[in-house]
Amino acid sequence: MDWVDYLIRSVVAVVVFAAILGTCTLLVWFERRGAAWMQVRVGPNKAGPFGLLQTVADAVKLLTKEVFVPDSADPLVYRIAPLLSLLPAFLALTIVPFGPGFHIGDRYVPMQIADLNIGILWLLCMSSIAVYGYILAGWSSGSKYPLLGAVRQSAQVISYELVMSLAIIPVVIWAGTLSTSGIVEAQSRYHWYVVPLIVPAIAFFVSGIAETNRPPFDLVEAESELVAGAITEYGGVRFMMFFLAEYTNIITISAITTTLFLGGWNGPILFGTIAGWSVVPLWGLFWFLLKTGVLLFVFIWVRVSLPRLRYDQLMTFGWKIMIGVNVAVVLAVSFVIALMEQGALPMFWAPPGR
């Protein structure tokens, strides 16, 4: 690694960062416009074509608002909390392979900011740290609704963190690696893991919705109960950071689901492997973005369609159903793989990538 490599990586990082900010803006717009479309109303339509610039206008408004700290707040923690929320959200995205790496001359350009060989662990770390933003925001605000939101948040995230980890384990067992690019490559030759691992795939996505506090799991900021939950007392640019973090998390969850279960940047077999297309980097990026986009749409679709759960339903669902089912799946998958490796089972679906 000389300085050119570092430069390449920095450029990739900047591009990804900018792309995420852009996607967030689009996502917020679509959340409003798309929801309006599904609910047969108009939605934002004044700023720019189709109201596309509405989010930009909102961002400008939030950025120019007064930055304040409530009297009853714990000043330092109150200030740190939004950062703690935003930082892990971005860091988690660093391990997502957006497309196959390619060469310019003899320089390798990865379409991934950091290809850690313990990528999955990194992802779990970041999603578990992300909870601090909300908890500390809730506590430091010095007000009761935020506090209740924070308590709900910590319980919810810890519960669904378990589900998420359990849903990842079958993938790791099957692929034989903790590296995200390795997992994508393991899927490139055969089926996507969503085929044999449909249950963990759903579980992962659902727990992702719960981790990002999106409806129907948005008890943390249930408007009718808690005003805005942990971020009730926040305004201006700090509020925007929470907002940004939430949408970045949505993108992260969609991108990771794509990576782990939907074959990442691999196209469907007909288009990809056989035609030899997948070597073209932008073609891979196209498939990645398409799949991620579909999942983002599902996020919003779910939000518009489903009513909010009750808190006890949330916990029962997480602990009694999701964890139980996923533990069973982990056992079953280990068993199947062991049998396949012993030759007792045909290597149907996909052989373990070891």
Added chain:
Amino acid sequence: MLIADAIAAPPSDWWAIAPQLVLGGTAVVIILMICVKRVDPGWNALVAAVGTVASGVFAWEQWRQVTTDANPRLAYSGMIAVDGFSAFLVLVVCVAAFLGVLLADQYFKREGIDRGEYYALLLFSACGMQFMAAANNLVMVFVALELLSICLYVLSAWNRDDSRSQEAGAKYLLLGAYSSAILLFGIALLYGGTGTTNLARMAEIFSENVTREPGLVLLGMVFVIVGLGFKIAAVPFHMWTPDVYQGAPTPVVGFMASGAKIAGFAGLFRVLETGLAAFEFDWQPLLVGLAIVTMLGGSILAIAQRDVKRMLAYSSIAHAGFILTGLASGTAAGVRGALFYLVAYVFMIAGAFGVVALLARRGERYTSLDDYRDMFRREPVLATVLAFFLFAMAGIPGTSGFVAKFAVFTGVADAHQWVLLTVGTVASVISAYFYLRLVVYMYMRPEVDEGEAQPAALPRVRWAPATVVALVLTVFFTIQLGILPQGLLDMAGKATLLF
């Protein structure tokens, strides 16, 4: 590459962990029973009792194998040792767990807190004790210690609506966690000094004399002794004992006092005799000092107690001192005596706490010395049984307590440690005072002083079959070991031969 090729697993030595497997398995079965259908916890107790007996059978088979075929060995990459010492103590743990199960049912029904999970936790704890008895690796020592302690923390707080039990649980948890941390420090230092946690390997390293860091090893040794000293309640690490023993449900105390001590001594002995044998001249004075203050401290402080459970707690501290004396003597005879003492102690303490549990009545109201006045008239049988156990603990000839003390002191005399011997004798005499005082209260003190109103008579204590079995067993063995100790002494002698 196939997993099967990649992983050359060490051969599974099922015999080596059979007792532990049976106990852990039984605990899981009990949990599953509860999951399927909540039946009367008596059934859980029955399963638990069967499990302990089965585990004991396996332990006995292990014992037979290692003594007759002379086949002591290390198993699971040196994690555990299967030798006379481990098989012997595993067997003793089975006995303690069996008594703990038998004494529990009636008590918890009376208190209205009979939940089947009790037996599962008790068995898990016993499983941890057995792992401790066999552990040959410091990591294993720590994991086993955690397994047994965490269960005991919960069991101490089992009567969760009683603030005394809550207090006991919380105190035990906090101080226990603290002592675990100290032990872990010690383990880390020993690892830092030797580069291994395997005790047998550690001994090899010392014998090759390649260790660079005797300072780290010595420091680690001290921390390990302190950490395990907490578990065996040696003075000055005994502070938690009276409070926990007083507050925790009495059958739990019976099990805790016997089982945790067995495990603590097993760990201490294995670490010092196997891993740190080369440092004998360093740890022996420490143990001598500990033994002296423990014997004296336990005996003297017990005199001041007006609560019988508390008094028995201090008495158990004193017993720990006597057992430590055997280890501290550094002779085979002393260690043999200590092992014999452990067995005798298990029967005595389980029996004594069993009787106390019955006499305390519902809610454990009657545990003060004054409540025991004239107990002989009210509960002649129980009073006599308790008096018998007290005599045994005091070391009256004809009971196991006497033989145990005699065996330990023989070892001390062999080592010419006259100070230890003198202190031990003095402590025995002192402890006899408070044991006999309780007997005096039960037999010779009127229930109320003259001029006071006679309290309403309580109904007679009822006996559940399981309790009767447990008390008969404890009395029988306390007598038997007092009159015909040779069999067990021989066993204990064989058990001193480590891997």
Added chain:
Amino acid sequence: MVGPNIAFWIIALVMAYAGVRLVTTRNVVHAALYLMIVLAGTAAIFLLLGAEFLGWTQVLVYIGAIVVLFLFGVMLTRATYGESKGLDNDQRVLAATVAVIVFLVFAGAMWKAFGASTEIVLEKSTTVSELGRDLMTNWVLPFEAVSLVLLASLIGAITLARRDDPEHVRDRGVER
């Protein structure tokens, strides 16, 4: 190897400061946050030594779960703002003395043992698969025993915390 040494000292100083503040601060939540910093420092040192898996697991388990549970517990029970009374007791001096003595003894022993080597020696770092293989072969027994520990603590926590079924509750005539 100057870089790792400098990094180590920075981490160590931050950890030491956070550790001291952890016991001196009078705000429970702040204490938990300082604890988080200490634990993060530990993870950083693991990473510095090339123990990648261990370091991130440390983050995941301690920072991501344990301190969060601390905060959760604090907020459920007494989420006080500002300084809370009763976090101190009058044995501060004694405790500090003991701490200093223990530190000196430890530091002395360490210095005597390893003082000569001032460099961080990096051996080949262990990969996750090697670690897993070792856990499943040489360390399989403690590994399984740990799962028993977890099972037992789960059962214990649930039985202590759970409300009994109504038909299971009986009157408890406990008198003091």
